[in-house]
Amino acid sequence: MRRDTPSFVGEAQVAPFLLSLSTAPSPANRASPPAFCYRPAMTTSPQKLEPADAQNVTPMMAQYLEIKAGHPNALLFYRMGDFYELFFEDAEVASKTLGIVLTKRGKHQGEDIAMCGVPVVRADEYLQRLIAYGHRVAVCEQMEDPAEAKKRGSKSVVKRGVVRLVTPGTITEETLLEPTRANLLLAVARLRISDHEARFGLAFTDISTGEFGVSEADAPGLAAEIARLDPSEIVLAESVYEDGELGSLWRETRAAVTPVGRDVFDGAQAERRLAAFYNVGTIDGFGTFSRAELVAASGLVTYILRTQVGQKPALDPLRRDGASAHMAIDAATRTNLELLRTTSGERSGSLFDAIDRTVTAGGGRLLAQWLASPLVRPEAIMPRQDAVAFFAEQALLRGQIRTRLKSAPDIARSMARLALDRAGPRDLAALREGLAGIALLEGLLQRQTDLPPVVAAILTALARPDQSLAPRLTAALQEDLPLLKRDGGFVRTGFSAELDETRALRDESRRVIAGLQARYAEESEVRQLKIKHNNMIGYFVEVPQQAGEAFLQPGLRETYVHRQTMAGAMRFSTAELSTLESRIASAADRALAVELQVFADLAQALLADGAAIRAATEALALLDVIVALAVLADEENYARPLVDASLAFAIEGGRHPVVEQALKREGKPFVANDCDLTGEKSGAIWLLTGPNMAGKSTFLRQNALIAVLAQIGSFVPARKAHIGAVDALFSRVGAADDLARGRSTFMVEMVETAAILNQAGPHALVILDEIGRGTATFDGLSIAWAAIENLSAVNRCRALFATHYHELTQLTKKLPRLANATMRVTEWHGDVVFLHEVVPGAADRSYGIQVAKLAGMPAAVVERARTVLAQLEATDRQAPTAKLVDDLPLFAAAPRPAPQAAVKQKDELGEALDALDPNDMTPRQALDALFSLKAKRDTDKKR
Numbered sequence: 011m012r013r014d015t016p017s018f019v020g021e022a023q024v025a026p027f028l029l030s031l032s033t034a035p036s037p038a039n040r041a042s043p044p045a046f047c048y049r050p051a052m053t054t055s056p057q058k059l060e061p062a063d064a065q066n067v068t069p070m071m072a073q074y075l076e077i078k079a080g081h082p083n084a085l086l087f088y089r090m091g092d093f094y095e096l097f098f099e100d101a102e103v104a105s106k107t108l109g110i111v112l113t114k115r116g117k118h119q120g121e122d123i124a125m126c127g128v129p130v131v132r133a134d135e136y137l138q139r140l141i142a143y144g145h146r147v148a149v150c151e152q153m154e155d156p157a158e159a160k161k162r163g164s165k166s167v168v169k170r171g172v173v174r175l176v177t178p179g180t181i182t183e184e185t186l187l188e189p190t191r192a193n194l195l196l197a198v199a200r201l202r203i204s205d206h207e208a209r210f211g212l213a214f215t216d217i218s219t220g221e222f223g224v225s226e227a228d229a230p231g232l233a234a235e236i237a238r239l240d241p242s243e244i245v246l247a248e249s250v251y252e253d254g255e256l257g258s259l260w261r262e263t264r265a266a267v268t269p270v271g272r273d274v275f276d277g278a279q280a281e282r283r284l285a286a287f288y289n290v291g292t293i294d295g296f297g298t299f300s301r302a303e304l305v306a307a308s309g310l311v312t313y314i315l316r317t318q319v320g321q322k323p324a325l326d327p328l329r330r331d332g333a334s335a336h337m338a339i340d341a342a343t344r345t346n347l348e349l350l351r352t353t354s355g356e357r358s359g360s361l362f363d364a365i366d367r368t369v370t371a372g373g374g375r376l377l378a379q380w381l382a383s384p385l386v387r388p389e390a391i392m393p394r395q396d397a398v399a400f401f402a403e404q405a406l407l408r409g410q411i412r413t414r415l416k417s418a419p420d421i422a423r424s425m426a427r428l429a430l431d432r433a434g435p436r437d438l439a440a441l442r443e444g445l446a447g448i449a450l451l452e453g454l455l456q457r458q459t460d461l462p463p464v465v466a467a468i469l470t471a472l473a474r475p476d477q478s479l480a481p482r483l484t485a486a487l488q489e490d491l492p493l494l495k496r497d498g499g500f501v502r503t504g505f506s507a508e509l510d511e512t513r514a515l516r517d518e519s520r521r522v523i524a525g526l527q528a529r530y531a532e533e534s535e536v537r538q539l540k541i542k543h544n545n546m547i548g549y550f551v552e553v554p555q556q557a558g559e560a561f562l563q564p565g566l567r568e569t570y571v572h573r574q575t576m577a578g579a580m581r582f583s584t585a586e587l588s589t590l591e592s593r594i595a596s597a598a599d600r601a602l603a604v605e606l607q608v609f610a611d612l613a614q615a616l617l618a619d620g621a622a623i624r625a626a627t628e629a630l631a632l633l634d635v636i637v638a639l640a641v642l643a644d645e646e647n648y649a650r651p652l653v654d655a656s657l658a659f660a661i662e663g664g665r666h667p668v669v670e671q672a673l674k675r676e677g678k679p680f681v682a683n684d685c686d687l688t689g690e691k692s693g694a695i696w697l698l699t700g701p702n703m704a705g706k707s708t709f710l711r712q713n714a715l716i717a718v719l720a721q722i723g724s725f726v727p728a729r730k731a732h733i734g735a736v737d738a739l740f741s742r743v744g745a746a747d748d749l750a751r752g753r754s755t756f757m758v759e760m761v762e763t764a765a766i767l768n769q770a771g772p773h774a775l776v777i778l779d780e781i782g783r784g785t786a787t788f789d790g791l792s793i794a795w796a797a798i799e800n801l802s803a804v805n806r807c808r809a810l811f812a813t814h815y816h817e818l819t820q821l822t823k824k825l826p827r828l829a830n831a832t833m834r835v836t837e838w839h840g841d842v843v844f845l846h847e848v849v850p851g852a853a854d855r856s857y858g859i860q861v862a863k864l865a866g867m868p869a870a871v872v873e874r875a876r877t878v879l880a881q882l883e884a885t886d887r888q889a890p891t892a893k894l895v896d897d898l899p900l901f902a903a904a905p906r907p908a909p910q911a912a913v914k915q916k917d918e919l920g921e922a923l924d925a926l927d928p929n930d931m932t933p934r935q936a937l938d939a940l941f942s943l944k945a946k947r948d949t950d951k952k953r
C-alpha cells in the first residue's frame with residue numbers, strides 16, 4: 011500500500027515511504043485477550059531516548075523524544091498527517107502485535123530508527139488489538155494547523171501533545187468495547203491497621219456508562235471481591251503491587267494490572283480530590299464511606315483524570331456496593347460453575363448464555379452483573395421476583411416492550427462519549443432513537459395498573475428526561491450520518507437558515523463551474539476540455555496534451571496559466587477558477603462551522619439533562635432484564651422460588667439450566683431430581699455415589715445454579731423450591747492439573763478444599779465433586795473422610811459431596827447431618843443403563859468396568875479387569891473399611907482460633923509452615939511436609 015506524503019509543511023524531512031499492512035485485525039474476530047499482567051518497563055528504554063540528546067537530532071525527533079519521555083510506560087501514537095507513527099521499541103512492539111511491517115527512518119545515535127505506522131482512519135482497530143494484549147497507548151495529536159507552524163519558519167515543527175492515554179479500563183469507543191460486558195476499571199487501596207492486618211478499599215467504575223461503586227474487603231476476601239467484579243484493569247500503588255503476599259492475585263487475574271506512584275493514592279488528598287472531581291464543596295452528601303473506600307475512590311478519579319488528560323467523564327456519585335449484601339463466590343467456584351464463561355473462556359455453554367433473553371446491550375451487561383453478584387437479603391430479592399412475576403403473567407405486554415427495546419440503541423455509552431467530547435453524529439442519532447424509545451415505553455407502562463414497586467420505579471425514571479430533546483434531535487439530524495462530525499453533512503436542510511444559505515452558495519458554485527467549462531471549451535474550441543479538482547492544486551482546466559500546446563501560445567496563455575504536464579494531458583489554472591475556488595472553500599468552511607455549532611448546542615442540551623438520561627437508561631436496562639427473566643420463566647417452565655432467611659434447601663423436580671437446554675436441542679428429556687438439604691429429616695449434607703456418567707456432577711451443579719438464579723431474583727428450573735438464602739457458595743471438582751500455576755493436581759485440591767473448610771459458615775452451600783481422587787486411594791479416602799466430618803461438625807453448612815469412595819457411605823451411621831443418595835442405574839444384558847435419577851441410599855457397586863466396556867475398551871482388557879476386581883474385593887472382605895467407622899473415635903475438631911491469637915502463637919510449627927512454598931513442591935514433597943507438620947504438632951500437644 012502506498013502512502014501519500016503527510017500533508018504538513020515544516021516537516022519535509024519526512025520522506026514518503028512504503029508501508030505494508032497485513033490483514034487488519036477485525037473487531038468481530040477479536041481474539042480473547044490473553045491473561046497478562048502489564049509490565050511497566052516494556053517500552054523504549056529511557057537511556058536511549060534522553061531528551062538531552064535533542065541537539066543532535068532533527069527538531070521533529072527532538073519533539074518526539076520529549077513527549078515520549080513523559081510516557082515511558084505507553085506506546086506513543088505520534089500523529090503525522092493521516093497516520094499515527096511509532097518509533098524505536100514502540101515500533102517493534104506494535105509491529106509484532108499488529109502484524110504490520112517495520113521500516114526504518116533516519117538514524118539516532120548512529121543506529122537506525124525503527125518505525126511503523128497505522129492510518130488514523132483505522133486507528134480504532136489497531137488500538138483494540140494493542141489493548142487486548144495489555145498495552146497502553148498514549149495518543150499524541152497535532153495541536154495546530156501545519157500552516158501555522160510554517161509561519162514560524164520552514165524548519166519549525168507542528169505543535170503536538172498527548173490528548174489521551176488509552177488503557178484497557180478507560181476505553182469508550184464502541185468498537186473497542188464488548189457490548190454485553192461492563193468494562194470496569196478497579197482501584198485497590200490498602201490501609202494498614204496493624205503489622206499483620208490490612209483493609210482494602212475497592213473503587214470501580216465503568217467509564218463507558220458512568221457507573222461508580224466502592225466497597226471494602228479484608229485480605230482473605232479481596233480475591234473473591236476482585237473475581238466478582240471481573241475488572242478489565244486494576245490500578246494500585248506500586249507498594250501493593252510488589253507485596254509478596256498478594257503477588258499471586260495480580261499474576262492470576264484476567265485484568266491488566268497497572269501499578270502507579272503512591273501520590274495517586276494519597277490519603278491526605280482523598281476528600282479534596284473527590285470534591286474537586288464532582289465539583290462540590292464536600293462529599294458528605296454522597297453518604298458515609300470508610301477511609302479505605304475514600305482513598306480508593308480518590309485514586310480512581312486521579313488515575314482517570316491523568317489518562318484522559320484533563321477531560322472529565324460524567325461519573326455517577328459514588329455508591330456503596332456492600333460486599334456483604336452479595337453471595338460470596340470465589341474465583342475457583344465461578345470458573346467451576348461456568349457462570350459467565352465456560353472453563354475454556356467462552357460464553358457459549360455458560361449459565362449466562364443459557365438464561366440470557368435480554369435484547370439490549372445494557373440489559374445484557376446488567377444481567378451479567380446480577381449473575382456475578384447474587385443477593386443475600388430476602389427483602390432485596392423479593393421485589394425483583396415480584397417484578398418478574400408481574401411480566402411472567404403478561405405475554406402480550408412483554409412482546410410489546412421487547413419490540414421497542416430491540417430498537418433502542420446503547421445510549422449509555424453514547425452519553426459517556428459525549429461527556430468526553432469523543433462523540434460523533436451517530437451518537438446523537440443513537441440518543442434520538444433512544445430518547446424516542448424511552449418515551450414510547452413510558453407510555454406503554456403508564457397504561458398498566460397495579461405495577462409492582464420495581465416496575466413503578468422504572469416508570470418514574472423513564473419519565474425523567476426532558477421531553478423536548480428527542481423532537482429537537484429529529485429536527486436537526488439527517489437520516490444518513492457520517493461517522494465523524496468534522497466530515498460535516500449531518501444537519502438536516504431547514505434546521506439552520508445560515509447553513510442552508512452557505513450550502514446553496516456551494517451548490518450554485520458547482521453550477522457556475524459547469525457553465526465555465528462549457529464556455530472555456532467553446533472559446534478554445536477544445537471539446538475535451540474539463541474542469542477538475544484535486545487536493546494538490548485545487549480546481550484546474552485539463553486538456554489533452556496535443557490540444558494543450560495551443561494554450562501555451564499568445565491568445566490563450568494570457569488566460570490559462572500552465573500548472574502541470576502529465577502523460578497525455580496538460581493542466582492549467584485561471585483567475586476565474588481561483589476566485590471561485592476560494593468562494594467554494596469559504597462556503598464549505600462556513601457550513602462546517604455552523605454544523606459544529608449545531609452539534610455543540612445539542613451536546614450541551616443533552617449533557618445538561620445527563621443525570622435524568624442516565625437514570626432512564628439504567629431503568630431501560632433493568633426493564634430489559636426483568637422482562638427477559640419473565641420470558642425465560644415462561645419459555646423454560648421455571649417456578650418462583652421461596653427465598654427466606656432460614657437454612658432450608660428444598661428443591662422439588664430440579665433441573666440443570668444449561669444441560670436441560672442442550673438435551674432439548676437434541677430432542678432428549680432431562681430427568682428432574684429432588685434435593686433436600688434442610689437438615690431435619692433429610693440431612694444437610696448429601697453424600698452422592700454412583701457410577702461415572704450417571705449424572706452426579708450435573709446434579710451437584712444444578713443445585714448450586716438454582717441457588718444463584720433464585721438469589722438474582724429469577725425463577726428457577728424446578729417444580730418448587732424453598733431456599734434459605736445462601737451467603738457463600740463454594741464449588742470444587744477433584745482438580746485437573748493446573749500446570750500453568752506450577753501446582754500439581756493434589757496440591758490444587760488441597761489448597762482449594764482447605765479454603766472451603768476454613769471459610770464456610772452455616773449459611774454457606776458447598777459442592778464437592780470427587781475431592782481426593784487426585785492421590786493414592788487411601789490418602790484420598792482419608793482426606794475426603796476428614797473433610798466430611800469437618801463440614802458436618804465445624805462448618806455446619808449445607809453440602810453436596812459426590813464420591814467414588816463407597817466406604818464413606820458408612821459415615822451416616824455416625825453423622826446425623828449426613829445422608830446418602832445415589833444415582834439409579836440398571837443393568838440390561840450385562841450393560842449399564844443410566845436412569846439419571848437421584849434416590850436415597852448408597853451405590854452397591856461402581857459399574858466402572860461396564861462403563862469402560864461402553865467406552866469401547868477391548869474385550870480382553872475388560873475381562874482381565876473383572877478378574878482383578880474379584881481378587882481385590884476378596885481381599886477387602888478380610889479387612890473391610892466399614893469396620894473403621896466403628897473403630898475410629900468421632901471427629902473432634904478444635905474450635906477455630908481467633909486471627910489475633912493465631913498471630914501471637916507464632917511457634918515452631920508456624921515457622922516450619924512459613925518455610926514451605928507449596929508452589930515449589932511436588933505432590934510427594936507436599937505429603938511428606940504434611941506428615942512432618944502433623945508429627946511436630948502431635949509432639950507439641952504431648953509436651
Ligand SMILES: Nc1ncnc2c1ncn2[C@@H]1O[C@H](COP(=O)(O)OP(=O)(O)OP(=O)(O)O)[C@@H](O)[C@H]1O
Binds near residue numbers: 673680700702
Ligand atoms: N438428570 C439428567 N437427565 C438427563 N440426562 C442427564 C442428567 N444428568 C446427566 N445427564 C447426562 O449424563 C451425562 C453425564 O453426566 P455427569 O457428567 O453429571 O455424570 P457424572 O456422574 O458426574 O460422571 P463422571 O463421574 O464421569 O464425572 C451428561 O452429559 C448428561 O448428558
